[in-house]
Amino acid sequence: MSFPAEAAEIAVLGAGPAGLAAAVTAASAGARVALIDAGTRVGGQFWRHREGDEGVGHHDWPTLVRLRAGLSRVDVRTRHAIWHVERADGGFTVHTDRGEIACRTVIVATGAYDRQVPFPGWTLPGVYTAGGVQALVKGHGVRAGDRVVVAGTGPFLLPVAAGLVDAGAEVAGVFEAGSPAGFARSPLAVLANAGKLAEGAGYLKTLLRQRVPYRTRTAVVAAHGTDEVESVTVASLDRQWRIVPGSERTVACDTVAVGYGFTPQLELPVQLGCETRLGADGSLVAVADDRQRATTAGVYLAGEVCGVGGSALSLVEGELAGLHAALTAVGAEPNRDTVARLLRQRKSLRAFANAMHAAHPVRPGWQTWVDSGTQICRCEEVSVGTVRSAVKDLGATDARTVKLLARPGMGLCQGRVCGYATACLVAAECGREPTAADLDGVAARPIAQPVTLGDLARG
């Protein structure tokens, strides 16, 4: 069903697990809800799928089927890229490339994307983000290459590698820079979420069946090739991720899938003035309370924007946000037992996520893999040496100033790809740990999506 845009009581921004749960919950509570997403169909990155795809290779597909069925009372606006959200009289105006949507309350559920650190050769064609390789398989039925190396840190590497194997690729190795044994330090959090371990074990089984090497404390520290990647250098790492001398070896491959966890997509919360902080994984995250309220009145947050924690946590946070936003919008009192159950689930899943992050930190030793000529900013082709020089020779003491002096993060992607690494590199050059203020300095983007002058003229 469709209703006039200006009548939307709640606009949910993002149609992944968190946004879907929020929209369906709020609509069930009687609120008029608009669900807005840039994609062709709902599901977000987690349930990214093709037309006619009925769940093969997808995790928790029945939940998507249930949520989709609940959208009958929601004004679903796919193919709408949101580029700005601003306060308006008594509410907000959501600007998209297909016009404005007015609402009283917003729920931001914009998710996250792969976090990267640079290494020599990472700009070669054939080097992809781990999420990109997964999106090609799940969204388009295309495998990125024939002989693939999967590298980085975090549990997401496992489904990516398993997905590639299922798609018929040869996976030349999975190189995990961290050490999953760190999970053992949080036994209670892990035991309370045994299903997650079973999921991981399933992926490992797929890899073992194909005799895919899985190595921990090991990283791809360089990619080689002329016009495309032809091989990588793999090395063992010490506790700080410095290369263990003599451990380097070459692995032939035509494709590399690399990801160092995820970083929340925070343009819209930052535009709205929501408070941010350093999350358990060292990424910038937005601050939400027990009702999923942001520090900005009328704004709710759900899912990875509150800290990367996976789809189960996103579903819980989405439901909490939907219930409380509906309470504000139409006075629908949420069931106390339901809220108490959701808060318990949130606590347990967040504890598991924190245990996962503790087991998969990004260690500063990656900065020893790069040389001064390694590009850190792919868009503006700014090298590590240029960034270091902005600190050493030009006197910059924070990433924001380095951005102005040396241009990392000034290109088309506006620092989405290099912002984290630049902030870490600058902090290290200044002899300190990266802070939330460092990451804030590379996160502010007044326009969240590229828009044409025509879009701007239309408002």
Add this chain to the structure above:
Amino acid sequence: MSECVKFSFRGQEIVAEAGQSVGAALIAAGHRSWRTTRREGAPRGVFCGIGVCFDCLVVVNGKPGRRACLTEVLPGDVVEPQEGAGRGELSC
């Protein structure tokens, strides 16, 4: 499974599945790069695959600056590599 969509890349016909992105269709056809960077003229193709990085820019039907990973391929599309910022046309 799906219907086929024919488009051209560098003047050659490529067959894609309906609903695929230009980037996915090009990768499936064996192409890894279709852009050169503004400063160093270095080859680039898909990197993030989900509309974050802008590495995969391509010229579609004369319009430069299209993100191949987000642009759905349509029958008869004429796709060309993008050099630098896109042939000075920037009508996107």
